[in-house]
Amino acid sequence: MSSLSGAPSTSLTTAQAVARSIEALILDAALAPGDKLPSERQLMARLGVSRAMVREALKSLQGQGVIETRHGQGSFVCDTLAKPEDNEPLMQLFLGHNRTLYDVYEVREQLEGQAAALAAERGSEQDFYWITKAFNAMKDEKDPQRLAERDHAFHQAIVEASHNGVLVHILSSLKGLVQHSVAASVYNLSHRDAFKPQMDKHHQQIWQAITRRQPVKAQRAARAHVRYVAQSLRDIEVQEQSIIRASELL
Amino acid sequence: MSSLSGAPSTSLTTAQAVARSIEALILDAALAPGDKLPSERQLMARLGVSRAMVREALKSLQGQGVIETRHGQGSFVCDTLAKPEDNEPLMQLFLGHNRTLYDVYEVREQLEGQAAALAAERGSEQDFYWITKAFNAMKDEKDPQRLAERDHAFHQAIVEASHNGVLVHILSSLKGLVQHSVAASVYNLSHRDAFKPQMDKHHQQIWQAITRRQPVKAQRAARAHVRYVAQSLRDIEVQEQSIIRASELL
DNA sequence: TTTTTCAACTGGTCAGACCAGTTTTGTTTA
DNA sequence: TAAACAAAACTGGTCTGACCAGTTGAAAAA
Known part of the structure; x- marks a missing residue:
């Protein structure tokens, strides 16, 4: 994966860029609902940003309901799509x-x-x-x-x-x-x-x-x-x- | 506003607690859509947590579409709080x-x-x-x-x-x-x-x-x-x- | 074999520094 | 006096590195 460093043409904030990268990771079919995504430290290294940024990006995705995070375990892609009770x-x-x-x-x-x-x-x-x-x-x-x-x-x-x-x-x-x-x-x-x-x-x-x-x-x-x-x-x-x-x- | 110390019944994460406090701030008090909320450093001091936590809380709220943040200016209450469909x-x-x-x-x-x-x-x-x-x-x-x-x-x-x-x-x-x-x-x-x-x-x-x-x-x-x-x-x-x-x- | 223990993960939090925009302010200038 | 400007003094954005707190799995002990 390429680093994010190279001045994103648009004025995206790093955290936003990271969030998008993670979304891309999910959408690329590498990660299906329920799957675990890389640890914060891994993402940090992989994307060439600080852990703080990774965490902020994850928090944002959490807010959006895309992922959920469990202490000591990791972050996971939400399978809200497959969740029955969600008045689906x-x-x-x-x-x-x-x-x-x-x-x-x-x-x-x-x-x-x-x-x-x-x-x-x-x-x-x-x-x-x-x-x-x-x-x-x-x-x-x-x-x-x-x-x-x-x-x-x-x-x-x-x-x-x-x-x-x-x-x-x-x-x-x-x-x-x-x-x-x-x-x-x-x-x-x-x-x-x-x-x-x-x-x-x-x-x-x-x-x-x-x-x-x-x-x-x-x-x-x-x-x-x-x-x-x-x-x-x-x-x-x-x-x-x-x-x-x-x-x-x- | 009181400090967050008093462990809210469930084991909320600090960032989550902060997010709630900010939400409370918006709902309880005066903050109408478009209003500017306190700066990160103010919130930090006010809630007795690190700036990192404040930022993660804000990011979460951003993800939820509750607030938006502008570099150099501050964070503001979104005026589009009435758009439920896009939250999927x-x-x-x-x-x-x-x-x-x-x-x-x-x-x-x-x-x-x-x-x-x-x-x-x-x-x-x-x-x-x-x-x-x-x-x-x-x-x-x-x-x-x-x-x-x-x-x-x-x-x-x-x-x-x-x-x-x-x-x-x-x-x-x-x-x-x-x-x-x-x-x-x-x-x-x-x-x-x-x-x-x-x-x-x-x-x-x-x-x-x-x-x-x-x-x-x-x-x-x-x-x-x-x-x-x-x-x-x-x-x-x-x-x-x-x-x-x-x-x-x- | 089963149990226990502990090291190595994972995320959660903090402190303090510095960069980068924006606004204010106070001075300088027309 | 009023417009122009430059410098503080805000604001958020990012990094580093440290330490705490759950989870997990494999080695060690039973």
Whole structure:
């Protein structure tokens, strides 16, 4: 990262410039909601400014509700987007309407596809390293609970490799939405032996396409994957009548 | 004002306590919007804390939009305390980051495309009526301001015809995001005679594809449209150096 | 193996110095 | 006298370096 020293054309105050840099850090998809950002001392060194300035910048971002800071731990990107109780209209939308769950999947199909394509295009070797790591961790996992987590980590790594901050945040909020309802569903899904192989195959395809830098193929695979998951949920719902849903959990 | 010593029930951080004291100062006492509040050194002495804490508190209040600070003059109570919408964290993040604007368009390209496709598939005759109405209203409009509004109405009608609540919500929030930063740009765009015909043509294609129930064509047209808008903004930005705002400090 | 302890993080706070704008003031000048 | 100007005397902006206070994780002790 470049130093801020070089007289910013506009008359930005150092603290403001630092705040923007940190925002950029978040938006660059390097940091998703909930992620921890570098320590004050790290930022200080990285941006070539005093710690006081870093702290003022952080305070400003705190005031804006972008980050939150915990003593002894660090500063974290707020995931207010994924926070249900925040009178979020989306949450209101979700609760009550069963159909909305599939609306979410419909949108996710597009966005996950786009994320995969962008990851294949723009992903750095570093990104690919994390994606691969997440992919491998997922393959060997048996425990459904952990599997769900790793599945999430895998997709998360892909989205972040897209280097599109907007995408990161939207998908993050969508996942937050679905989390309650589908955590159980995904559990069900991977729990059933019938689905596991198919899921693995999909993940394999997605991973391969991305790391081989084949955007179109990656997009297609990612979309197919989401569609498959959604369809499976539908099928299960039909079969079992009552798949666990958020509205029922609450 | 009394010293902060008397530990406020919860373990507030000094800076937070200071921020509250200043807020109290504004609310309790005389400080009306536009009024100047005591200098940092005064506050420091008055509250019995270091100047660093005072500054961090002020920065936080700045972030919250409660006060604004001018070098060499002082800090002043903002007169725009009645603007709640802009406090959304995501919004804060996006304002001022040009690159993110294109991230938004990248995502919008996908989603508008999907919306158009779904509208063509599932739209009711009622939906088509509204879409058509918005489309016609747009054609004859000359005034750039109104044109922008109607343009928005047209796209809005399409999204709603998709009958996907999640899509509606996401696109709505994305537009809200862009609105503030690019309101002027959109204005510029439709203002320039060079763009108007192309835009009209796009709208025509989208409208036609949807009402003729041609999902694939509708999607393609909508995507092309968004891509065109984004690209035009890019071009303009390059040409005019600073169409939107000056924030590129790195 | 489990527990304890402690060193090495993390943020929180302070003091005092100096730089950079703005306003006031007091003198100089027309 | 009134305008012009230069120097204090404000204001906020930034840096340095120190120390306090929670958290964490790994080594040491049980």
